[in-house]
Amino acid sequence: MKLHEFQSKQLFARYGIPIPRGKVATSPEEARAIAKELGKPVVVKAQVLVGGRGKAGGIRLARTPEEAEQVAEQILSMTLKGLPVRRVLVDEAAEIQAELYLGLTIDRARRRVVAMASSAGGVDIEEVARTTPEKIARVLIEPELGLREYQARALAAGIGLDRALWTSFAQIALGLYRCFEENDATLAEINPLAVVPGPALLALDGKVIIDDNALFRHPDLAAMRDEDEDTPTEREARKYGISYVQLDGNIGCMVNGAGLAMATMDIIQLYGGRPANFLDIGGGASAERVAAAMRLILSDPHVKAVLINIFGGITRCDEVARGMLAAFEMVRPRVPVVVRLVGTNEEEGRAILREAQGVTLHTATTLVEAAQLVVRLAGDGHRPE
Amino acid sequence: MSILINRNTRVVVQGITGREGQFHTQQMLEYGTQVVAGVTPGKGGQWVLGVPVFDTVQEAVEATGANCSVIFVPARFAPDAILEAADAGIPLIVCITEGIPVQDMIRVRAYLERKGVRLIGPNGPGLITPGESKVGIIPGHITRPGPVGIVSRSGTLTYEVIAALSQRGIGQSTCVGIGGDPIPGTNFVEVLAMFEEDPQTEHVVLIGEIGGTEEERAADFIATRMSKPVTAFIAGRTAPPGKRMGHAGAIIEGGTGSAAEKIAKLESVGIPVARHPEEIAEIVAARLGVQA
Numbered sequence: 015m016k017l018h019e020f021q022s023k024q025l026f027a028r029y030g031i032p033i034p035r036g037k038v039a040t041s042p043e044e045a046r047a048i049a050k051e052l053g054k055p056v057v058v059k060a061q062v063l064v065g066g067r068g069k070a071g072g073i074r075l076a077r078t079p080e081e082a083e084q085v086a087e088q089i090l091s092m093t094l095k096g097l098p099v100r101r102v103l104v105d106e107a108a109e110i111q112a113e114l115y116l117g118l119t120i121d122r123a124r125r126r127v128v129a130m131a132s133s134a135g136g137v138d139i140e141e142v143a144r145t146t147p148e149k150i151a152r153v154l155i156e157p158e159l160g161l162r163e164y165q166a167r168a169l170a171a172g173i174g175l176d177r178a179l180w181t182s183f184a185q186i187a188l189g190l191y192r193c194f195e196e197n198d199a200t201l202a203e204i205n206p207l208a209v210v211p212g213p214a215l216l217a218l219d220g221k222v223i224i225d226d227n228a229l230f231r232h233p234d235l236a237a238m239r240d241e242d243e244d245t246p247t248e249r250e251a252r253k254y255g256i257s258y259v260q261l262d263g264n265i266g267c268m269v270n271g272a273g274l275a276m277a278t279m280d281i282i283q284l285y286g287g288r289p290a291n292f293l294d295i296g297g298g299a300s301a302e303r304v305a306a307a308m309r310l311i312l313s314d315p316h317v318k319a320v321l322i323n324i325f326g327g328i329t330r331c332d333e334v335a336r337g338m339l340a341a342f343e344m345v346r347p348r349v350p351v352v353v354r355l356v357g358t359n360e361e362e363g364r365a366i367l368r369e370a371q372g373v374t375l376h377t378a379t380t381l382v383e384a385a386q387l388v389v390r391l392a393g394d395g396h397r398p399e
Numbered sequence: 400m401s402i403l404i405n406r407n408t409r410v411v412v413q414g415i416t417g418r419e420g421q422f423h424t425q426q427m428l429e430y431g432t433q434v435v436a437g438v439t440p441g442k443g444g445q446w447v448l449g450v451p452v453f454d455t456v457q458e459a460v461e462a463t464g465a466n467c468s469v470i471f472v473p474a475r476f477a478p479d480a481i482l483e484a485a486d487a488g489i490p491l492i493v494c495i496t497e498g499i500p501v502q503d504m505i506r507v508r509a510y511l512e513r514k515g516v517r518l519i520g521p522n523g524p525g526l527i528t529p530g531e532s533k534v535g536i537i538p539g540h541i542t543r544p545g546p547v548g549i550v551s552r553s554g555t556l557t558y559e560v561i562a563a564l565s566q567r568g569i570g571q572s573t574c575v576g577i578g579g580d581p582i583p584g585t586n587f588v589e590v591l592a593m594f595e596e597d598p599q600t601e602h603v604v605l606i607g608e609i610g611g612t613e614e615e616r617a618a619d620f621i622a623t624r625m626s627k628p629v630t631a632f633i634a635g636r637t638a639p640p641g642k643r644m645g646h647a648g649a650i651i652e653g654g655t656g657s658a659a660e661k662i663a664k665l666e667s668v669g670i671p672v673a674r675h676p677e678e679i680a681e682i683v684a685a686r687l688g689v690q691a
Contacts (some may be wrong), residue, residue, distance in 0.1 A: 015623075028680070044646055059469075064670070120501060120505070120581060120582070122581045122582065122611045122612070122613070123611070123612055123613070124418045125505060125508050125582050125614065126505065127502075127505065127507070131486055156509070157502075157505050157506040157509050158506070194541070195502065198500050198501075198502055200581075225501050225502065226501050227474060227498045227499060227500045227501070228500035228501075228502070228503075230475060231475075240666075257643075257644070257645035257646070259642045259643075259644065261499070261637075263641065269555075270555050271553060271554045271555030271556060271581060271645075272553070272644050272645025272646045273551070273552065273554065273555065273556035273557075273579070273608050273634045273649075273650055274553065274554075274555040274556040274559060274604070274634075275644070275645060276556075276608060276634035276635040276636075276637070276638055276645075276649070277556050277634040277675065278631075278673075279635075279636050279637045280634060280635070280636045280647055280658075280675065281675040281676075282637075283636065283637045284674055284675060289637060291640070292642075292644055292645065294644075294645040294646075295597025314561075325555040325559055326538070335560075356542070356559075356562065357558060357562075358538055380677060381559065381675065381676060381677055382675065382677055385675075386496060
């Protein structure tokens with residue numbers, strides 16, 4: 015779960031990380047009042063969960079409260095990468111002398127949390143990593159020890175930071191690590207970490223991603239979820255424990271297991287079709303969940319045909335078949351449905367489907383057959399080669 | 400021969416009294432797995448499907464000589480269950496549970512490494528040595544004994560591949576589901592190394608998916624350290640970047656982890672990559688010289 019910039023920075027502040035003075039506004043008038051209260055030039059920043067806000071015009075400088083109001087009005091009427099801007103952060107503008115990067119994430123290959131710093135902050139760190147990897151300093155963190163001060167100093171030295179700033183840099187890094195660990199983050203980054211007159215360091219922007227699997231022990235963070243992050247259908251899916259990602263094709267997919275769901279999307283594309291979604295009904299899917307999945311798929315008006323591909327292991331085919339019948343009772347499929355049921359209790363599952371009333375189900379045995387059939391039914395198929 | 404488990408493996412089921420635990424204990428027993436004990440704290444003394452239940456793994460090990468644990472407990476209790484099994488001296492732990500927080504897994508994995516305990520999973524289907532033993536949830540009836548070792552990050556996709564191989568008369572030595580989490584207990588390279596050493600295994604099928612760089616590391620290992628042929632499949636060619644495909648591991652992020660990159664890397668070291676699951680069986684059949 016992604017946190018907004020303002021949420022991330024509020025979290026940082028709890029761990030002693032210096033952030034600019036500022037507040038969130040939902041209206042131009044509020045933005046003006048905040049700017050007036052700050053009494054300084056401000057930066058008005060769109061709070062949406064997408065990257066590249068600056069380039070899209072979602073971050074603007076305002077020298078007066080009147081200007082802040084104007085700018086906020088423009089930004090609040092914007093839609094960035096499909097997401098409406100509902101809030102802006104009004105921060106005191108900083109006099110930036112240099113921009114650094116400091117971040118923590120999971121290094122999967124080394125199975126550790128890794129801390130990274132760069133003297134080339136303010137830009138896309140992945141770009142820096144690709145083009146000038148020598149500009150990034152890294153330290154691996156032992157889980158029982160946490161980030162140690164000498165490691166934080168090694169990062170500071172590694173990016174050639176002015177010695178006068180080492181102590182405050184180390185404090186920020188240690189604070190960021192505690193923030194990362196205590197909140198079950200999978201990413202916590204400050205970009206840029208600005209050098210301002212003093213000299214001092216200031217976290218001008220922040221990005222935190224919380225591990226969805228750990229939200230059960232962070233109800234305060236779970237409550238911060240921005241419903242705009244996902245489409246309404248994706249939100250509905252989450253309620254039923256279904257993984258659903260909307261895509262731009264016209265063949266709806268219902269599959270058990272993430273890997274098989276991806277492979278099913280891939281084979282649809284291989285045979286010239288376009289998947290409308292990724293949908294994993296999960297293990298041990300109940301009839302209710304399958305019914306919900308069917309509703310989700312059919313709620314997409316672009317769907318011209320549906321492929322249900324179930325390989326039973328935990329999920330029993332008879333249970334899936336009953337789920338489908340229950341779903342068809344609630345939602346009459348307006349498009350052709352191809353079903354492939356294989357694995358545990360497959361005969362029982364197929365027998366249940368044969369008794370289905372009022373729906374035409376196409377069945378297939380192999381995945382290739384199923385894919386070819388659904389592509390043909392969706393009307394835009396061709397054979398590869 | 401096989402890797403990790405065989406007919407002598409003595410299994411304790413953690414979470415045996417739960418719905419999934421009980422269902423799969425029955426499946427394992429029917430397959431012929433030696434399920435010697437179950438553990439559910441507070442339910443010691445009961446019997447489930449003829450298997451004695453203990454309050455702790457320690458008691459189960461002392462009473463039954465269990466040397467492998469399979470875990471079916473909910474995510475928030477699973478890290479504890481893994482650590483309990485490790486402390487009870489179980490050398491091989493198989494965790495089916497999905498949804499364990501990644502930072503918990505970092506801590507647990509570091510502890511297991513110090514203790515020299517092997518973990519398969521979490522968030523995977525476990526493993527099966529056809530005809531001998533299954534530990535986990537892979538449907539036994541689709542497997543058959545033979546020369547192909549399978550290692551996979553996926554669950555049902557693995558079944559698909561196993562079934563396709565079996566249908567062509569190609570059996571398996573051991574099938575290992577390492578799980579779909581960002582921090583797996585055991586990775587591709589470790590399982591590949593075991594298959595390389597196993598006399599029964601003649602060919603290895605590697606089933607990867609988007610996210611992380613494990614497949615790339617596997618490609619390097621295969622190129623430099625393996626004599627046995629490997630055939631691969633990567634799921635997620637059509638997955639868009641930045642969207643999690645179902646579980647924590649499957650996401651293209653930070654410019655890495657795409658199927659295209661993984662396929663290019665595997666092919667660059669001469670590993671054929673199938674375009675769909677059934678094609679894996681065709682390629683393996685051709686490479687093994689099996690008649691269709």
